[in-house]
Amino acid sequence: MLNLDHLKSDQKHFTAVGLNMAVDWMYGTPIEFSTNHLTDALAASFVLEMYDMVCAIEEAVLNVQCYPEAMVILLYHIDNFTPETKQQLLMEKITKAAPRNIGAASSASLPLTSSPR
DSSP states (O other): OOOOHHHHHHOTTOOHHHHHHHHHHHTTOOEEEEGGGHHHHHHHHHHTTOHHHHHHHHHHHHHTTTSHHHHHHHHHTGGGSOHHHHHHHHHHHHHOOOOOOTTSSTTOEEEEOOOOO
16 A cells, blocks of 8 residues: 555645546646646645656646636735746736736646657
């Protein structure tokens, strides 16, 4: 039996959902997830030290930051990003007061494909 409790103590947001996404990523399966699972994906990729996955998630996040609704969700998850991405997200929010486009990103999903190894 494999015990992964130590990973949960290292990363409080580590979940089975995030682990499944990380395993799919490792095997080259393109993954897509809703913003509801953003924290799960980032927590798993950080605790498993899969920094290529962290970079891909953050790149996908930065691509949807132009939607006001997406920014609200992303700012909610701000503690889970690297310092560089935090700065970009916050600067984008501060410098742009985009007009509201209700519903544009309410069901935002983040498509990711793993890089070939």
